[in-house]
Ligand code: ATP
């Protein structure tokens with residue numbers, strides 16, 4: 001009864017809706033750091049000749065099962081997979097974008113014309129435990145070089161990361177460090193795998209449940225265990241590096257010697273393995289000590305068999321993926337994020353009568369590249385001038401442009417420097433806006 005009465009008297013208050021757990025809104029002012037980062041990355045990737053690709057966020061589930069491997073964390077437990085209720089298709093929100101890029105290239109036989117250097121940016125989805133630096137929707141920038149077999153391109157991709165760190169103000173070796181390994185070729189891995197299985201079988205009493213489960217399905221992945229109690233048995237395991245043949249070693253040495261030549265320091269980490277099964281030869285990670293256990297900001301490597309595995313004409317490839325959230329967290333911690341840019345000009349519009357003139361002038365300024373934020377009217381018309389000036393100051397704008405009735409009647413508008421009270425207010429002729437707009441731009 002009571003409930004009914006309440007419904008009659010007022011509109012029923014609905015419970016507030018919330019975003020899906022682990023999926024974040026990116027709102028101002030934070031979004032400006034995202035745009036800044038994406039802009040720098042895009043520009044830099046362009047300078048290395050990488051072109052943008054945008055593939056769908058939803059892909060057939062079979063793509064990831066086939067590309068990443070059935071017994072990987074991602075495929076086993078992290079994918080957002082569902083059935084399309086309309087037609088029964090089995091679909092998945094992409095957990096990574098290398099598989100999608102390869103699918104797209106294969107579909108159009110894009111590599112017929114030779115190698116392709118590509119990059120992407122966008123959201124990825126993994127059903128993980130949300131924590132700092134780990135989310136269910138997160139974002140990556142990724143670069144992929146398809147159709148190139150040589151160690152030179154491995155090095156190029158790694159160097160692109162270093163160039164990006166430098167542009168962002170990160171110091172390599174201190175803020176981010178490079179770890180490098182070679183996973184060799186499948187037959188070499190097979191021999192190593194037998195040795196690993198024998199090692200883990202001999203030390204079963206030292207393994208946790210997850211490792212026990214993986215002894216035969218994916219023993220390599222045990223090496224990646226974060227369980228401190230298992231470190232001794234992991235550390236004493238046979239190393240893949242000693243199973244590599246001449247060609248694999250030569251490839252690895254060639255990558256190292258380019259990095260040496262350009263003065264990039266790295267640590268060879270023989271235990272570095274990656275979360276997807278498609279990698280061979282070079283694998284690497286850029287890591288930081290400042291983000292706890294979410295310390296990998298970028299990971300990549302060679303995946304020479306993947307193109308063929310997904311039905312394409314065999315071609316080698318190499319690439320990396322970078323977590324944007326983690327990078328922004330790191331940049332924030334190091335106070336390397338740029339301040340949000342305020343508008344150059346805040347337009348104070350005291351009366352409705354000057355609106356036409358004010359609008360034309362603001363439009364002209366914006367057409368010249370000057371950013372102008374207008375004080376918008378309320379339901380009862382323009383706010384008091386004092387209120388407008390307060391807002392102008394709060395906005396952080398350098399100038400207030402005042403369209404006072406008297407000034408406009410004289411064919412003028414006045415410009416007040418909000419950052420420096422000692423600068424006298426100046427009047428500018430409205431019909432010459434094209435001329436003083438340029439001065440405003442220069443003044444920044
Ligand atoms: P981790 O070992 O931290 O789970 P990963 O090996 O699963 O990382 P990759 O699949 O190689 O990660 O993805 C490349 C990069 O994307 C990672 O180095 C990281 O910066 C970022 N990343 C991966 N998963 C997440 C996530 N759930 N939330 C935020 N960033 C992520």
Ligand code: MG
Nearest residue numbers: 073126128275
């Ligand atoms: Mg992971």
